[in-house]
Amino acid sequence: MGMRKVAIVGAGITKFVRRAQETGKELSWQASKMALDSCGITLDDVDMVTLGTAPDAFDGVHMKGEYLADGAGAHRKPYMRHYVGGGTGVFSPIHGWMHVASGMADICLVVAEEKMSSCQPHPQGAFLTIFDHTTEQPLKPTLIWIFALEMNRYMTTYGISKADIARVSVKNKHNALDHPSAQVAEEITVEDVLNSETLCWPVNRLDISPASDGAAAVVLASERVARRLTDKPVWIDGVGMSIDTAYWGTRDLSYPRYVETAARMAYDMAGIKEPAKEIHIAEPYDPFDYKELHHMEGLMLCPRGEAARLTAEGYTARDGNLPVCPSGGALGVGNPIAATGLMKVIELFLQLRGEAGKRQVPGKPTCGVAQAWGDLMQMGTVIVLRS
């Protein structure tokens, strides 16, 4: 397509915490500086900066992109903030990829930040206005409703039980014990999930990721620059995105078609014909446990309705055939929305370089996929990385 090869050459991340002492700007600075240091460059080497961050309503700061610019290292550089709901974090490196692949930049700093704790008493309240203001908001919906509605439809369509789904939460919280940024890593059982508070049946407390503060950053470079900066560049071989209608009540809620569309776009670009065989490691978005299963199916990593069975068989464990969320995911590491997606991309970066420490999956993986999802369950963003 006449586009240049783009590599990830550096990464930075903060701890994910329920409420951080640092401002969003300070968190952005911590992640950005760490990313630059990790590949031995300074801000002077950076041509362009992109920043991902989710609703302004979390922060109560309008123009959040501009507010965070200083922390993201954007001073007097071409800079743009992007926002596609929960899909933001994986869109962030796609946005940076556009700048480098097109030839506009040789080095692009990509930052993703979220500070949800400022919104009181709970950031859930900020989600009321994502629903249609006339036909839905008067019914006083919470975001958990639509996940509960989707989860019920998914369970019913394929005959999956809550216990089948709870295994995802157990696995991811376990995996997160080895992640230095993790907020809610713990050893729990399926029974713990089923016995946790019922919020909106079928969704219980431990089916859901927490609200979090945190930031992450990566450095993208063109091929020529990447080879100068590192012996182990990780290539962005495919990117894809797709949005479905906001009339979410008129969609098939049992299958994320928009994720499939985004995945096909990314796989075509990466030359992937059989994703289940060619992809070694996956980081799908898991803000709710059933979403990991839903997204594995949308990413065509397994047949529809089969993801729960594969999870029960250990297929998706860190030492399974297809490790899924070896980082610990949103359910274990935490879910500062935009930063979560980029955390997943960073996990693939480290795994493909063999630098994931105790989280390292066996078998020297060379190809990984990360995915995020958001808005009214309508946005899919997908990225394919290869070592």
Added chain:
Amino acid sequence: MKLEDCKLGGTHLKSSDFEKCKVLTTEWTPNLGYAWDNGVAIGRYLAELKEGKIIARVCHECHRIMIPPRMFCELCFRPTDEWAYVEDTGVVNTFSVARVNWDASRRGPKEPPLIPAVIEIDGATKGMGILHMLGEIGPDDVKIGMKVRAVWKKPEDRTGAITDILYFKPIRAAASKKPAAGRKR
């Protein structure tokens, strides 16, 4: 690089940090008001709800009868062609049993859970559903596929809002079967 070898930022604050005034915060509660225009399609939809009717729009290209109604078809990307009344009955596509309010506060022990649902409206194209509530049914008796009918506010109380429908109730009293194990709501 290994994350394990890095000193990571992000300082976790505990409730006690605030109680002991170890950290200071600045608070602001916005007082913003909005008046949302209902638009052409939804304006008519609401006016019909006030009359106790549900109206849809039809696209002559894809032949969908669409609810909520819209003046353009997002698939064909052309104007929709005509209005069509649909039934005030439908089928439960999916539902939840909510013990949480919109702001994440919990419903009190004496407040019954809310049962939001996607209801596919009879007369609209298959799969076309709207978000609404179910009523006159216990949480353990709701089933996907159940037929339901709108329960309207009294005509004099209607304001031209989605809440002119109070909720949807089962058309036939559901047989109260024991819920399957692990399915307690």
